[in-house]
Amino acid sequence: MLVTLMRRYSKPYLPYIAAVVIFQLASTIAALYLPSLNAQIIDEGVSRGDTDYIWRTGGVMLGVSLIQVATAIAGVYFGSKAAMAFGRDLRRGVFRKVSSFSARDVNLFGAPTLITRGTNDVQQVQMLMLMALNFMVATPIMCIGGIFMALREDLNLSWLVWVSVPLLVVVVGYLVVRLMPLFRSMQEKIDRLNGVLREQIIGIRVVRAFVREPHEAERFGAANKELTDVSLKIGSLFVLMFPAIGMILHVSTAAVLWFGGQRVDAGEMQVGSLTAFLQYLLQILMAVMMGTFMAMMIPRASVCAD
Template sequence: MKLFRLAVRHAKPYWVWVVAVLVLQLISTIAALYLPSLNAQIIDQGISKGDTDFIWSTGMTMIIVCFIQVAAAIGGIYFGARAAMAIGRDLRREVYYRVNALGALDVSRFGTATLITRNTNDVQQVQMLVLMALNFMVSTPIMCIGGIVMALREDVGLSWLLWVSVPLLFIVVGFLVVKLLPLFREMQDRIDTVNGVLREQITGIRVIRAFVREKFESERYREANLNLTRVSVRVGNSFVLMFPAIMMILHLATAAVLWFGGHRVDAGQMQIGSLTAFLQYLLQILVAVMMGVFMVMMIPRAAISAERLDDVLTAEPSLAVPTHRELPVSHAVEFSAVSFGYPGAERPVLNNVSFTAEAGKTTAIVGSTGSGKSTLLNLIPRLFDPLDGSVRIGGVDVSELSRKQMAGLVGLVPQKPYLFSGTVASNLKFGRPDADDDDLWHALTVAQAKDFVEEKPKKLATPIAQGGTNVSGGQRQRLCIARALAARPRIYLFDDSFSALDVATDQRLRESLHGATTGATVIIVAQRISTIREADHIIVLDGGEIVGTGTHDQLLASNETYREIVQSQLSIEGVA
């Protein structure tokens, strides 16, 4: 069972705490079983005979046993909570690192919302079951078996009540657990859906407001929330049935013991103390069964959560982990007959693409929307692997380079600039943690971001909100460029990274970049012709295929697709 394997594997480092819990719960349970017997002795041998000394001595024994029982129970709960919380922490960490090891396609296959749910809600379900199991795994069976033995010692004639009430309780609980299992799976899926809709709406709140789609999106969330509510109500209804059923069995058993036990006392077949002890043992047994029921009720949901966690933990990354390979001396980027398509797509995004971006030169890639420019760029840092062909850096296939090696080689400025919560400095140091302030200011100067950072009271310590939402689009883009520059990679990849800049800033930035990236391989994807016209080599993509290569002037004279792109922006005379 995946749940059992998952729990045992993560509990091994904390075996001392687990053993301590089991020992303390054993002591607590034995002490709890001893108390009714002492109480019966006080009634039958002390009170009925008027033996005050016996009452005092046995009463003191009861107090000592009671203190031992309480202390052991508290200690067991404490160590159980420590172990369960540590297991939950380790499980969350393992899921997090596994997600980080997955490729972009693997993450999209799961979905961001479900990965968040699995690392929070699903881990919590397993964690709570571990906590319940540690506290009741020993006490419940010992209380049940020990309670039955101790009850039979008091009076065998009432034993038939045990054989009726306990199995009846198990039957009721078993029926409801079988009914709950599919509902818990559906509930987790509904939670994923609600998280996905909510995350999408929070991320796209500006677009929603711009198009006045609040009502439509509210309806989407209402529908997702309603579906979750329906499943939750069905689960709640099952729980509503369970508690009255358990309490009814508990009260009927109590009434039966008093009724039939009273007749046995009246007939002289049983003493009052034994009747009291038998009743206490029966209640202890049923309460233990009830607590075991609570744990059993958690198993279906925790089992579903464990399966979902196991899906992530056992997912093999689509990008194979390479063996150690020396870094290439050269950093020219070479595409050899590369083809790539996304899973489920009708046609490939890239088809038989071959070119070389030479070190020390700037290579630009242009093309219409959907021509595969960004996909091509993402193959270089190995965010995806090509279906056919190879991508090489300095003659070494990128699939042979580790992620750490790749991070030192390639600096990517993504199409959608993203900043992390922290400060300007912490974001700029993302690719090179040991960069000093001089390095950061130099990167900001080249990226044309120095002025607006200097204007801030805290300079490099200026807070940045999650996603960089507290700076403008242009500032966010320039900070992302500065982040890549601060890392000092050998290869710079700019994925339409100048789109939010005005023409003047764009020109100043490109002039600064030319000096800052001397000797490096620079590959630029851009829509704006003015951004790439000075590139040493321009590649024109159309429909995932290369339809032209050359300089700006060469393509303007010979390539129809390139001319159409130019004409869509401004006149040929103005560009030429």
């Protein structure tokens, strides 16, 4: 259902989506080109004392950086326009559908559920659309391009890429798998809490007339506690995620500097190439991390779409 909704309501905005792909591609290529230019400045300019070469290559780097910034801004702009328009149309479609329901249909679904469908659920699907356009387009380009450029700098250090990237995927993937059922449960708890709160607001006079305030407070407290417990479980997994990612990034950096430094000392690799390789490895790991974070949003948006 998630794919069906996104395909149906994004169709009018295909030109915007095409613009996002083009600008994100240009921005990613520019980002991948910068470490190579930096390596050239170190190896050809700084090591030889060639100031003119440093100025020339530095000017090229400045131009590439400006292109990257401009294309990134343009990509985010068109991505935001497409995602916000998608959310508006989806919300309007839900509203029109609910407005056509008979009283029996409204009672069947329940007003709290219908309110949640038109607000929170649409918001979750819209946010997935926005994040997909802003990050998921660039992630595979950055991964593939970063691996190619890193191997181009030094093939003998490539084993660090094949070790660190799968390790990051396994660690973050394990946490994402643990989070998926919790996000599904969280959507159900939010629906439950909205239902209880709406019933109490609408029936406040009846509650007071029959002196049921303690009972209703207990109902709300139970629903609130269920949502809080799920949120705490999600938070506890997030607490593990960022230190794990940070550890892998820092260990990978240390490994590149250690083994790359030995190759530089042996005259088998230049300092600029080592710097570029390290930057490419970090770009690859960051792209993998963004991809896994996006995967984390999919189950929650899928529940909302259903």
